[in-house]
Amino acid sequence: MTSFNRSTSRRLKKLTQIPSVWEGDRRPLSSSHTQYTDPESEGECILWVDASQGVVRGMDMVDAAIGPEAIVRTLMRAMEHPQSPGKPARPQRIVVRDREIQFYLRGVLQDLDIAIDYVPELPLIDELFRSFSEVIDNQTPDLPPQFAKVLQEKAFAMWQAAPWDLLEEQQILSIEINKWDVGTLYASVMGMLGMEYGILLYRSEDSLKRFRSSVLRNEDSTQHLEEAFLKQDCFFLTFESDEDDDDEDDLQDLADLPISGILPTFGNIHPLEGLRVVLYDEEALVVLVALEGILRFLRDHRRQLYADVFPPLSHRYRIPLPETVDENAKSVSVTVSTLPELATELEEMTEDLEDEDEEEDYESSAFQTLRDDLIPEDSFLSLGVVSWEMLEYLRHGVTYHPVGEIKPVGDGLPVVLIQTSRPKAKTVIESLEAAGGLRGICFNPGADPFDGDRYDLGLLQTKNSELFLFGEFLDDDPIHVEARRKWNQRCKNTKGYCGLIIAKGLTGSARGNPQLRDMMALFEARSLSPQDLGIGTLQLMPQLELD
Structure with a gap:
């Protein structure tokens, strides 16, 4: 068993010993919203509280796989550098509800004259963890629990379908739904440039045009681009690397990563709401149906879409609804179509601005x-x-x-x-x-x-x-x-x-x-x-x- 260095023990014994009982424990922070997450990735919360004064002296979040040393490290901070309003001190008595933790602490703290006892319940810590759970449960999940799993599956299916290999951003697909207060969505695919990957589902053709025009006219102005971004009216599915990498020199094309390294994110943008990475029930259902329609369309027309010319295509699909949808209908009919005329209009919008730029360049040539x-x-x-x-x-x-x-x-x-x-x-x-x-x-x-x-x-x-x-x-x-x-x-x-x-x-x-x-x-x-x-x-x- 690892024990303190003698110098550390002497330093801790110099702390004032106060007549207090401290509670200590480590527990996972569980929530009904985490049912689709990987259990191995869940963390645990370590708490040390002064039960006599009713204050938290130390708290840490650690990986569940970390050994008992973590609870000792948090205890040391609770003694030497406690959270406000606590002052440096060591307790007379510590109580825990886990026998293994009790025996471990007895061995480690044997030179500090602290009694380590077992109790079946820790009233103050129990109350704190109940409060934590309530806070977590009251938070709005990123995706409705009943749709989270199937939406994640559709996102990874979309990544493997790689629509950006077939469609440029101006080559728009329309998805006619006519349900849940949604008429037609307009899908713009990002990723052909090998930069950002995802799908924007605009609620109107006008919103798509306004955003594209604004970006083209203000591509050198960060402030105007941000404003234009927040004025979009769309749902989105984007893909990012699942690994934190702050070194820009090591960034790579997401397409080079295995699917296990890809993280899909859903969300909504609206001029009055701004950006939120949360979908509510009806929104999640709309996005789910739209993605399934696009996936089927890509499957059925991949060869035609791969051609150099953006072809006029349309296909109607009957898409089954999840069993969790509380409606009599078990499916919904959607029509997915290409919009060659809109693609031409968006291309001409780009060309007109480029012609203006090239004319200015030529005059000064x-x-x-x-x-x-x-x-x-x-x-x-x-x-x-x-x-x-x-x-x-x-x-x-x-x-x-x-x-x-x-x-x-x-x-x-x-x-x-x-x-x-x-x-x-x-x-x-x-x-x-x-x-x-x-x-x-x-x-x-x-x-x-x-x-x-x-x-x-x-x-x-x-x-x-x-x-x-x-x-x-x-x-x-x-x-x-x-x-x-x-x-x-x-x-x-x-x-x-x-x-x-x-x-x-x-x-x-x-x-x-x-x-x-x-x-x-x-x-x-x-x-x-x-x-x-x-x-x-x-x-x-x-x-x-x-x-």
Whole structure:
């Protein structure tokens, strides 16, 4: 048995011994709301009270698996550093209701001249624990007990269904319920960007639009974003890591965690209520029915939703209600539908604001004779090759603009790949199509007379003869030099044919490595030499000019 150091015993014996009887015990804090929690995770409360004065001297919450040493540690604090209004002291007598605790304390405290006795009941502690239980029972649980288990099961089923692999935030599903004072909910899925995962169930289409518009217009203002967040009118299911991690450098995508490390959270947001992580009975039932409807819809239409185009789909389901629902009806009918027109409207809302930003950027651009307003500044750019097999897939699977008959010679078609966000990618594609398509891709020399740097400038020439800058590369960068060497060799193999691929997914898990489903357009073109353009070395003066 562990005992005090002699120095500790001497220190404790110096405390004034008062003629008091102290009660001590450790018990779990039980509640009817904890029926779905893991019993192994429950804690115990250790209490030491001065029964003579009726005050609590020490209290701790500990894991149930911690040994009897914990009750001694709390007792030491109760003696040396008691809670107010107690003063440092040691009692004449201690009473406990557990024989094992009695024998343990007798061994540990034998040098402190404290009597350790057993009693079957501890009146003051019993009363305190009754009060604690009442407080806990009067607290509103996060989820109604009759729905808690099934809602947790639906949450984990939703995590495994991973709707964010299929739907972007603006691709909204409607869930028509028409029950419990709820008409239609509008589900927006978070998670395709690999950041926050969850589902927002808006009570109205207007609330969804207002929030999205507010976020887009105030994305740099923390105060306005918080205000916009609290003005939403929706239910939510979000997913977080079940582990506490304060080190931001160690944060990882939740999708990389096992399901045992995922913690679902339900709640409600309303302009007049704010945020609460509590669902009441009818709310929980509405969310349960909506989640089940979405799960069935994802199961039945996964292949169609995986397509690049958001398709018009609708499916009616009869969803059984839990037995705990006190109604004659044993099921409810819901209709789950995609809303392509709303998705287009939300995308255009984004594009309009981006067009305004890009117009402002262009007006202040240093480039005047050479346009640089086609490719978004934050795009990912790479020079590479597409195998002939993949090229055939792209020709039939994405927006395709051919240039002529290309013979499959070498390892594939040399391509420039531009990866950006989906709305911006659509804008690039539409701009190229409006200019008649792509005529050629060229790497032209450029120079900065101020610092002497020389550049290899990537240019796109459209069929209306406009030139667009897509990249600036230092001509002595070894990585670019090697990429250009391969580009030139591949273009030689294909007799001067090459291509431009526009892809989405810039901020998602596919950043820098877009998959086939991320590729949106293929423009075949000719590889042009600087002599073909005949514009000489482009110089930054402060603007690029033709010399």
